[in-house]
Every structure is written in C-alpha cells, then in structure tokens.
Amino acid sequence: MIFKDCRRLLQVCGGDIIRKALKQKTQSSCSPWRCCHRLISGKPLDPEMRAFLEENTEVVNSGNLTPEIRLRLLTPHCRFWHDKTTLWPYGDPYWAIYWPGGQGLARYLLDNPKVVHRKSILDLGSGCGATAIAAMMSGASQVVANDIDPVAGAAMMLNCELNNVNPFPVITENLIGTKLEGWDLIVLGDMFYSEDLADSLHQWLKKHTIISGTKVLIGDPGRPHFVTHQIQRELHKVSEYCLPEATRQENYGSATTAVWHYQP
Numbered sequence: 001m002i003f004k005d006c007r008r009l010l011q012v013c014g015g016d017i018i019r020k021a022l023k024q025k026t027q028s029s030c031s032p033w034r035c036c037h038r039l040i041s042g043k044p045l046d047p048e049m050r051a052f053l054e055e056n057t058e059v060v061n062s063g064n065l066t067p068e069i070r071l072r073l074l075t076p077h078c079r080f081w082h083d084k085t086t087l088w089p090y091g092d093p094y095w096a097i098y099w100p101g102g103q104g105l106a107r108y109l110l111d112n113p114k115v116v117h118r119k120s121i122l123d124l125g126s127g128c129g130a131t132a133i134a135a136m137m138s139g140a141s142q143v144v145a146n147d148i149d150p151v152a153g154a155a156m157m158l159n160c161e162l163n164n165v166n167p168f169p170v171i172t173e174n175l176i177g178t179k180l181e182g183w184d185l186i187v188l189g190d191m192f193y194s195e196d197l198a199d200s201l202h203q204w205l206k207k208h209t210i211i212s213g214t215k216v217l218i219g220d221p222g223r224p225h226f227v228t229h230q231i232q233r234e235l236h237k238v239s240e241y242c243l244p245e246a247t248r249q250e251n252y253g254s255a256t257t258a259v260w261h262y263q264p
C-alpha cells in the first residue's frame with residue numbers, strides 16, 4: 001500500500017528522498033519571484049496529469065482539522081491504496097497525505113487570519129497545499145508554495161480549484177540554503193522528519209530569520225527529529241490541537257499537533 005510505503009520511508013529510511021533533494025545543487029541567492037523556470041503557475045494543468053490525479057485520488061474534507069478545506073488525497077477508496085504500488089508512475093506521493101503538522105498550521109491560520117492578512121506567505125514543503133490554501137482564505141496578499149515534487153504542484157492546482165481560491169505559484173526548486181527576500185511569514189508543516197533535514201532547515205532558518213526578520217511558524221506533531229533537536233530551545237508554542245481519530249490512526253497514534261513560533 002503506497003500510503004504505508006510513504007510513512008515507512010519516513011520512519012525507517014529517515015527520508016532518503018529528502019536527502020537526495022538536499023544534494024541537489026542550489027542557487028546561492030534566490031528570490032522566489034526570479035525562479036520562474038521551475039515555477040508552476042498561470043498555465044493550465046497538463047490534461048493527462050489532471051486526469052491521473054482525478055482518477056487516483058478522492059476529494060476529502062473530514063478526518064482532519066480543517067473541514068472547510070477540500071483536498072484530493074489518497075484514501076482507502078483509491079486503487080493505489082492497497083496494491084498496484086509498482087505501477088505508480090511518480091515518486092512517493094507525500095503530497096497525497098494531509099500531515100498533522102500542516103493540519104495544525106492550516107487550522108491556526110484559519111482561526112487567526114490576522115497572522116496572514118495582507119501579508120506575503122511562503123509555504124515550504126507544501127505537499128497538498130492546505131496551509132497555503134488556508135493562508136489564501138485568510139486574506140494573505142501573496143502566497144507561494146514550495147515543494148520539490150512537481151506532482152505536488154499539480155495536486156495543489158486541483159486543490160485550489162476545489163476551494164475556489166486563485167491558484168498560487170508553486171516553486172519546485174529546493175530553496176533550503178538559498179537567500180530569500182521579501183516574505184512576511186514562512187510556514188513549514190511536518191518538515192522535521194529526518195536528522196539531516198532538521199539540521200539544514202535549522203541552520204537556514206536561523207540565518208534567514210536573523211538577517212531578514214521574517215516570521216517563521218512550524219507545525220509538528222512531535223516527531224522524534226523535532227522534539228530532540230536543538231531548535232527546541234528557540235521555539236515558542238502558539239497553539240496545540242487534538243488530532244481527529246482518523247489522523248491519529250494514520251500517524252501511529254499521535255494525539256496532538258502544535259504550532260510553534262521560531263524565535264532564534
């Protein structure tokens with residue numbers, strides 16, 4: 001079952017996909033607005049990709065913390081859920097899961113629109129795009145999603161349509177380590193799931209936050225590489241949520257998720 005494969009990859013392999021991504025050559029300085037060659041926006045979704053995603057996902061708005069957002073996800077009703085995983089033509093579909101970290105962040109932004117109202121938001125590791133969609137719904141002036149998986153970008157476009165929000169740009173560059181400019185807020189949902197990734201994110205966020213003053217919010221259900229990381233000393237918890245039963249079951253019993261303000 002492809003869904004379990006994703007989680008096993010996270011738990012056992014410690015995120016090989018992420019490590020591979022981090023080895024990619026990154027630009028030394030990158031303003032998101034200049035990374036246009038890897039930016040998915042403003043053009044219609046490839047019809048074949050649209051058909052594939054529509055056929056192999058289910059529209060869901062329950063079992064998570066944000067019933068007001070509809071999302072195309074992989075569920076037990078999808079043909080790739082139980083078998084045929086070898087026929088799945090793309091990389092592991094992390095985007096097809098609405099992770100607890102992203103759920104907490106999206107809930108927080110919907111309940112506290114002032115945090116994003118008229119602000120520019122970067123959602124790093126956006127996955128299904130729910131946190132970015134929540135920022136749009138709460139009145140952000142500019143939202144950009146970033147995910148190294150181009151299929152995630154396509155899924156986000158469908159999810160924008162489902163929620164009647166204007167599609168936002170999706171950058172598929174690996175931005176970690178690059179110089180970013182112009183963001184009021186960076187949000188990261190469930191991105192601290194391997195030691196390497198946690199270290200890289202911490203170093204990068206620290207440098208970026210100190211230089212630019214950008215606010216950073218992190219959503220995480222208490223993954224081992226997050227709770228044991230030195231970043232903990234620089235976090236202030238802003239909100240905590242009980243996870244719905246369906247999300248608990250998908251996440252090995254995690255009962256809560258929290259939103260943290262990163263303040264180095």
Ligand SMILES: C[S@@+](CC[C@H](N)C(=O)[O-])C[C@H]1O[C@@H](n2cnc3c(N)ncnc32)[C@H](O)[C@@H]1O
Nearest residue numbers: 094098099101102125126127147148149189190
């Ligand atoms: C655990 S999922 C979290 C998705 C979403 N934030 C949520 O909470 O539902 C991690 C996502 O980060 C993406 N990702 C991994 N490494 C990345 C990187 N270096 N830059 C941007 N996205 C990355 C993956 O493709 C995946 O969609």
